[in-house]
Amino acid sequence: MDPERMFLAGLSAYRRGARRAPGRYCQRALRGTAPGDELRVRLSHLFLIATELWWFSNAAAQPVGDIVDSAMRAAERTGDPGLLGMANCVRGRYLLTTVGLPAAVTAFTAAAEFAAASGSVLAGLESLSDLGHHTIGLDMARGLEVLQQAVELADDDHEVPPCDLPLVRVLRARLPGLIGVAAFDHGRFGEAEASLRQSVSELRKLRAWDYFSGISNYLGQLLTEMGRFEEAEEVLLAALQPLYEHADLTTSQGYNLGLLGKLYLEWGRLDAAEENVRAGWERLRDTQHSAVLPILRNYLGEVLMNPANPHRDVAAARVLFSQTIDECQQTGFQRSEIGALSLRALADLSSGDPRGALDASARAVDRLAAAGTMPALRTEEVYAARYKVLRAAGAVDEASPWLDRARQVLDAKAATIPSPALRQQFLTGTPISRYIMTPDT
Numbered sequence: 001m002d003p004e005r006m007f008l009a010g011l012s013a014y015r016r017g018a019r020r021a022p023g024r025y026c027q028r029a030l031r032g033t034a035p036g037d038e039l040r041v042r043l044s045h046l047f048l049i050a051t052e053l054w055w056f057s058n059a060a061a062q063p064v065g066d067i068v069d070s071a072m073r074a075a076e077r078t079g080d081p082g083l084l085g086m087a088n089c090v091r092g093r094y095l096l097t098t099v100g101l102p103a104a105v106t107a108f109t110a111a112a113e114f115a116a117a118s119g120s121v122l123a124g125l126e127s128l129s130d131l132g133h134h135t136i137g138l139d140m141a142r143g144l145e146v147l148q149q150a151v152e153l154a155d156d157d158h159e160v161p162p163c164d165l166p167l168v169r170v171l172r173a174r175l176p177g178l179i180g181v182a183a184f185d186h187g188r189f190g191e192a193e194a195s196l197r198q199s200v201s202e203l204r205k206l207r208a209w210d211y212f213s214g215i216s217n218y219l220g221q222l223l224t225e226m227g228r229f230e231e232a233e234e235v236l237l238a239a240l241q242p243l244y245e246h247a248d249l250t251t252s253q254g255y256n257l258g259l260l261g262k263l264y265l266e267w268g269r270l271d272a273a274e275e276n277v278r279a280g281w282e283r284l285r286d287t288q289h290s291a292v293l294p295i296l297r298n299y300l301g302e303v304l305m306n307p308a309n310p311h312r313d314v315a316a317a318r319v320l321f322s323q324t325i326d327e328c329q330q331t332g333f334q335r336s337e338i339g340a341l342s343l344r345a346l347a348d349l350s351s352g353d354p355r356g357a358l359d360a361s362a363r364a365v366d367r368l369a370a371a372g373t374m375p376a377l378r379t380e381e382v383y384a385a386r387y388k389v390l391r392a393a394g395a396v397d398e399a400s401p402w403l404d405r406a407r408q409v410l411d412a413k414a415a416t417i418p419s420p421a422l423r424q425q426f427l428t429g430t431p432i433s434r435y436i437m438t439p440d441t
Helices: 003-016 021-031 037-050 064-078 081-098 101-118 121-135 140-155 165-185 189-205 209-225 229-243 250-267 270-287 293-305 314-331 334-350 354-371 379-392 396-414 420-429 431-437
Strands: none
Touching (some): 037 064, 037 081, 101 121, 121 165, 140 165, 165 189, 209 229, 293 314, 334 379, 396 420, 420 431
16 A cells, blocks of 8 residues: 555545554554655654554554654755644654643744744644744733634635545544633633533544543543542543553553543542552653643642541652752743642641741742743642641731632632522532532531
8 A cells, every 4th residue: 555545545434433443554654755845744643643542552563753853854844834844743742741831832833933934724723823822821811812822723714635534623622622721720610511521422423532632631620529439430531431441551551541530639538549649640751741740740749648548648748749840940840840849838847847848838929929820730728728828827817818819710710600409519519619618627
């Protein structure tokens, strides 16, 4: 089978929801008779998208970085802006996993600029979606602006070439999910849930299991934060189900297991929390994914310092939080750094180190003030930790405004939930909400 026919076969398999076949077709084509540069970019692009679930796992037969570099060189030789946009987009995803957020955003920015010059709907929709989604971790307002550009492109009645259509359909289905993530990060819970559920439903119909898993993760996080634990469990288990037969999909399954553990921690099911967080952590240690690893490390630290944990080890938790802080200062993942600073403050307090707790909590609120609203970071939790630390230090007057701020954030989020019953569940259903509402009980 010649390379072009293998590409079309891979595209057809991707459209059917096959997990392994698209990558196998593309890999055979890339290793066989040398395809032309345009076809090499398209084969590499499809291969990298179709196999992203198991990048860096034992099943990866060729280093991902080599394929990314080969696609970049081929795109540069063509000089075609659409192909350069596609190549830079997968390069951005690779840099996100290996280097950090600023480097990835730089690549996504280049991808969007090339795509705009090309008129390619595929390159434009992919680059704007990824750029907007990941820019939110650095600049919320700018990220929202870019996502709106993606929405406008998706809504336009552009003609899409048949070879681009399967990927464009998936990207269009993913986009409401990214909008929902942004709304979640911004504290607009009602809007977030509607958009995330729409995307999950559409991605399931398209059998786009990679993106289905990712958007389901965010929906699970939202439901967990709203105190709707049974629903969150159902969503996260449904996201894991299509992946169980492939135990080597380490990054995706590791993240899902970690989120499931975090859910159980919030739910008060400590045994299940520890089991799932540790399972997710072990999977993520294989991939060293720079965006996800610090999230799981923070979850593991939370489990270790939980007062109800019979294996409680606050000293080990402090080490984990310190590792996340140091690492994220290099990779630019501010959300995990701020979360780790806040958690480190509580661990210091539990360890009888009030000076360390005061310093870490001060750094957390200062970093949050400088960075602004962060993705999947409970601002109210950072403020509540500052209140708790100051109160323990005897600075009651200085502490009170931080509790007021936490309550304001909590009330603002609650106001975006249309259902009175679900609003009340959010205000009373999670440990942090209960603490903020009744801190002295």
